[in-house]
Amino acid sequence: MSGARKAAPGRIRIIGGSLRNSRLEVPDLPGLRPTADRVRETLFNWLAPMIDGARCLDLCAGTGALGIEALSRGAASVQFVERDPRAAQALRDNLARLKATNGEVVALDAAQFLRGVPRAQDLVFLDPPFALELWPALTRQLEQGGWLAAQAWIYVESPRTTVPALPPNWQLYRDGHAGEVRFALYRRALPLS
Known part of the structure; x- marks a missing residue:
């Protein structure tokens, strides 16, 4: 869930890859804000x-636009985790319509x-x-729980004025701003023993 502003319910499009220009149905749910097209394109x-x-793991997936964009561009698989059952069902419906069989939706709270x-x-x-x-809680669970490959990439979206506290071995690769959103890509280094 994210983006510079709350998008109107309706559709968003996939920017590139095999599903380019496909539209995703976006349900009208409080707080559901798809990542903006220009942010996804930059990322x-x-x-x-x-x-x-x-x-790939799309945690707090919302519309699933980030994970579906990854599938479109050649990712082997994406696990989508979304706690809202209506958003999770909309995501399943979009994946089925797009015939994206290498995406799996889990309707569960991210921490759980x-x-x-x-x-x-x-x-x-x-x-x-x-x-x-x-x-802080989710990044700690990702880092300590065995969810990250040795040199995994982690994309983090936050409010423009917020740089979240992240594990010290996550090294900033690139970042940017769009509207009220800060978006950043980190590379995981193995933690020092």
Whole structure:
């Protein structure tokens, strides 16, 4: 869930890849703010050399636009985690309509999901509802719970004036701003023992 502003219910489009120009149905739900097109375009330009074949986790998925964009551009698989059952069902419907069989939707709270059995991911999209300030807890669970590959990439979206406290071994690769949103891509380094 994120973006510079609350989008009107309706549709958003996939920017690139095999599903380019496909439209995603967006339900009218409080706080559901899809990541803006220009932010997704910038992010996936940054990720172009590493997205093909990546195992991805779209945590707090909302519309799933980030994960579906990753599938469109060659990611091997995406797990979408979304706590709102209506948003999760809309995401399942969009994946089915697009015939994106390598996407799996889990209707569960992100923190609860991360207490489950981990699967190391190459790329994680972390875009929690801003008002809940979940970054410290979720990033700790990702780092300590076995969810990240040795040199995983982590995308973090937050309010423009907020740089969330993140694990010290997450190194900033690139960042930017769009409207009231800060978006940043980090690379995980192995923690010092």
